[in-house]
Amino acid sequence: MGVLKGMRVVEGSAFVAIPLAGMTLAQMGADVIRFDRLEGGLDHHRWPVTQDGKSLFWAGLNKGKRSIAIDMRHPRGREIITEIICAPGPDAGLFLTNLRVRGWMDHETLSTRRPDLVMVTLLGDRHGHPAVDYTVNPAVGFPDATGPEGSADPVAHVLPAWDCIAGNMAVTGLLAAERHRLRTGQGQSVEITLKDVAAAMLGNLGIIGEVAVNGVDRPKNGNALYGAYGQDFVCADGERVMVIGLTDRQWRGLVEATGSGAAIAALEAELGTSLADEGARWLHRGRITAILAPWFAANRVAEFGAAFDKAGVTWSLFRSFARALAEDPDFSPQNPIFAEIDQPGIGRYPVPGSPFAFSAAGREPPAPAPLLGQHTEEILADVAGLPSGEIARLFDEGIVKGP
């Protein structure tokens, strides 16, 4: 009983952002139909894959959707997709895509069939050039500001953050436009580009101002928290931890928990400045780190971790993906957002559902991703409204495919 129960969304997509958008809606209860060409979309074999080549990536980003496989080079295939996108229903006529197809699948054409269609399109950049997370990120400047202080080598991020942000924005765009339609009856086209999402965020985070107003091109600052205090330390047991002194309370907690009050007071006296000021902590972070490093080098996480938690220190271990999964119950069914489910063709493993807790809608357990074409027949019947004889012919002629 998801909060979006009754809504139907059609998705023509590949890779991260739009599949994530569709999945986010599906995990809130919407009926999300992803259509793909007969051999699967461009992401059908995206790594990571299992030993026999099944995509864990695809399984991860398409959970809870219905899948139809159809030949869109065939006019009848295109016609059927058009019918599915434009199928009637007050909570339907919602289309998400990152496939720029001029002609039969553009907003102008589709909206002749359903004038109140809401279509959300994610593009690479505003010039029509291709762009992916891996190219947008170097273009906006983050790799040059990432990594060890003084290093000249850019470091690209591993999380496809722009895709994840843009995918969530696509959900926002769809819900906002659907809200507008509920009030006015009017559909519309909603467009965003991956590069504009990144460019806007650069401004939102103050980085454009830092360049334009301060004339500062932010250098690499290692793993330090920018603008206040936060640093990684290696402990006596070889563990590495991140500790945070962003707010005044966090800073005081960190100083107290490490018994560094006297040393910090002496530093403040020497500098003639109060480290209660976050900017002063940033400017003198090297001196602070020199005080704290011997403490962490002499102490073990097993000894101080519980005390840090009790004192409300904001901190974390660094750990690999595998270790996080092995050690942290937040990645297991002990966390209510997770369940062990059987993913057809892959096996049983812990799978996340929606991280949202809607008090009025309850929590839907995670659903597996469909097999490619798993719902072809039922979608042709219940959404496109085709009679069974015609559906059989479409299968026979190879225009559509089942799982």
Added chain:
Amino acid sequence: MGVLKGMRVVEGSAFVAIPLAGMTLAQMGADVIRFDRLEGGLDHHRWPVTQDGKSLFWAGLNKGKRSIAIDMRHPRGREIITEIICAPGPDAGLFLTNLRVRGWMDHETLSTRRPDLVMVTLLGDRHGHPAVDYTVNPAVGFPDATGPEGSADPVAHVLPAWDCIAGNMAVTGLLAAERHRLRTGQGQSVEITLKDVAAAMLGNLGIIGEVAVNGVDRPKNGNALYGAYGQDFVCADGERVMVIGLTDRQWRGLVEATGSGAAIAALEAELGTSLADEGARWLHRGRITAILAPWFAANRVAEFGAAFDKAGVTWSLFRSFARALAEDPDFSPQNPIFAEIDQPGIGRYPVPGSPFAFSAAGREPPAPAPLLGQHTEEILADVAGLPSGEIARLFDEGIVKGP
């Protein structure tokens, strides 16, 4: 005239995620009221700051909102905030927060005043522990998988990606719950935690499956595109570029544009495998890079850039923030999402509006962030509905403050 025109959202927040959520709504036309204590919230001086200490960060994340400054240690201050959050109106009663305040500001208490209140709360983790982007990221494993191949040092990201994702999810949660309220009359509490957002994404991207099904703990892969082909190269002019061969088309474009067809065919013959397979490109990326590196080392971006664009190669320069701003019109008012605006107390610089293009709603030009308390008086009058005499007394008694 934004697509959310008429909606009113109240925001009690600090730092990135919830301020970003409120701003996203404001930039779509909602009336977003951010309330803060008299001296400003925890992020009021967040770096980057100007030479005289004005926060470019705060200005970046609060654009287009109204601001009220109020003493919430005072019972009358708390009462007024309650009135503002629960003020009548079918498109009001929407509250976004990352401040966990038990008692007067929790959902249970507020909803006694407005039973159909929609309240979206972002928390650190599900156990009630504090967590910020800087701690969630090492906890889930990305820094251990980031940076040069073979390095043992974790590299934290600089973009607060989890905050940016969670902030956009808060918007989704609010719009979905408001949609539910429009249909049922029912309000609700919507909760997400920063750590659950990250944990779910780890699963969504297939990384949990990679560990649990394949038993693989992904190592650092430098700047390589994971699972297919994509690599950074240094060119004859010293420029560094990222080139992508993720899809078959991108791969063929890259091979053709660099004239590497014969060398790649020879490599395929030697390996006895087709590099048309994305997994083969990944497994043999070192050999591919050895073929392409001399080409880039011998060529200048000025010479091949236009040809790459013409051939539809997916590629990008690496550049610093300052260089991106100096060279790329996408970060300037040549891009319709940007305008030069006067930010009171800071000055004039290029500021992004919403990256969305809603065809039925037009594009709102970027608005500056308010000064702290800039709208205190008008909010007390038009939202809390207080008579002017009482407003004057609140100012006199120091319970509220203007700019």
